[in-house]
Amino acid sequence: MTSSPDANDLALLDRLATARRELRHQIAQRIVGQAHVVDDLVTALLAGGHAVLVGVPGLAKTLLVQTVSQALDLTFSRVQFTPDLMPSDITGTELMEEEPGTGKRAFRFAPGPVFGNMVLADEINRAPPKTQAALLQAMQERTVTVAGRTYDLPRPFFVLATQNPIEQEGTYPLPEAQLDRFMFELTVGYPTREEEEQIVLSTTGATQGEVKPVLGAEELLQMQRLVRRLPAPPSLVKYAVHLARSTRPDAAEATARVKKYVSWGAGPRASQYLVLGAKARAAMDGRAMPDLDDVRSVAKGVLRHRMVMNFQAEADGIATESLIEFPA
Known part of the structure; x- marks a missing residue:
């Protein structure tokens, strides 16, 4: 703890x-x-x-x-x-x-x-x-x-x-x-x-x-x-892991668009960087506790280069960032 x-x-x-x-x-x-x-x-x-x-x-x-x-x-x-x-x-x-x-x-x-x-x-x-x-x-x-x-x-x-x-x-x-x-x-x-x-x-x-x-x-x-x-609340860790897993087409968290357009998604290192990035964002603001907005603020930078798009995505002109969705 x-x-x-x-x-x-x-x-x-x-x-x-x-x-x-x-x-x-x-x-x-x-x-x-x-x-x-x-x-x-x-x-x-x-x-x-x-x-x-x-x-x-x-x-x-x-x-x-x-x-x-x-x-x-x-x-x-x-x-x-x-x-x-x-x-x-x-x-x-x-x-x-x-x-x-x-x-x-x-x-x-x-x-x-x-x-x-x-x-x-x-x-x-x-x-x-x-x-x-x-x-x-x-x-x-x-x-x-x-x-x-x-x-x-x-x-x-x-x-x-x-x-x-x-x-x-x-x-x-x-x-x-x-x-x-x-x-x-x-x-x-x-x-x-x-x-x-x-x-x-x-x-x-x-x-x-x-x-x-x-x-x-x-x-x-x-x-x-x-x-x-800096402490990371369990809810924040769960959110970060959910975001990373949602980029993997074979994961239960993946959306229909991810399953259609992504060949490979982000690995566990993405989850680690989402949490570390959120902590760093909070520290830059002088805050001792990161929140979900901090995770969302670093998510695209962490995830976009870890998603391998398939030929269907290229044919349909789908941008990687458009597949990164933030659950409530």
């Missing part, structure tokens, strides 16, 4: 709610709009999850990730995924070195860009599956194994990937096993007319907004542990 938050936890909740407002302000120095994407990213970070951002080129996906890392004072690494990218280009490799004076030769491990707090996998679907799989162990276990030795990654550790949805030539769709390791799939849409005018004004001038750190790595780790400690 999870205990209620104590006085220290309540103080940390207040600090988190304040930090969220400060974080929004700092990100707004460079990013216009996209408030819901920022909130979803922060939710994933607090829950210790990874996220993939889907959007056409030019929507500042890379700049957004870099700005978040600066506002959280985290080390940032960017990997541009290309068809010739090798797994060792991500994880690192062993180099043969000769010791000065003795002439002895020994292998030294040279860490790759995955050894950062926040790793941006830019256009992740442009690299072949073998290279994509190099991130699997890192994302799940927060470790990397090279030449039989296992190395711990820095904490906190997040992988934020981007995908371009309009170019299919020269891309390799992410396998379901890797997609499942991303807590969220976030859709980055076009700005409004007013936002686009503001973007043009701010990016064609002589100055660029300065981003100041709001939190540090250690404080973020404390907040991650706080999110884990």
Whole structure:
């Protein structure tokens, strides 16, 4: 049974709610709009999850990730995924070195860009599956194994990937096993007319907004542990499990449309992320107890990339999100 938050936890909740407002302000120095994407990213970070951002080129996906890392004072690494990218280009490799004076030769491990707090996998679907799989162990276990030795990654550790949805030539769709390791799939849409005018004004001038750190790595780790400690009511857990099971065409909870259009639904990891996401949402508001609205607020981001649509859905033009229904 999870205990209620104590006085220290309540103080940390207040600090988190304040930090969220400060974080929004700092990100707004460079990013216009996209408030819901920022909130979803922060939710994933607090829950210790990874996220993939889907959007056409030019929507500042890379700049957004870099700005978040600066506002959280985290080390940032960017990997541009290309068809010739090798797994060792991500994880690192062993180099043969000769010791000065003795002439002895020994292998030294040279860490790759995955050894950062926040790793941006830019256009992740442009690299072949073998290279994509190099991130699997890192994302799940927060470790990397090279030449039989296992190395711990820095904490906190997040992988934020981007995908371009309009170019299919020269891309390799992410396998379901890797997609499942991303807590969220976030859709980055076009700005409004007013936002686009503001973007043009701010990016064609002589100055660029300065981003100041709001939190540090250690404080973020404390907040991650706080999110884990928040109690989840049994009714909320049942609701989250029901939502995840309702995406599976062979489950009793599935609707007729899910049975018709879905080949495979979300697994148990979706239920876990629905609860963790709800806890993180509550914590961001300074609340000690998540509710069903918190679950609903993260449901589409958690479920949309875990549902495999069939040919009938494609023929009928059915969008994945239209099949995610919220029972009363």
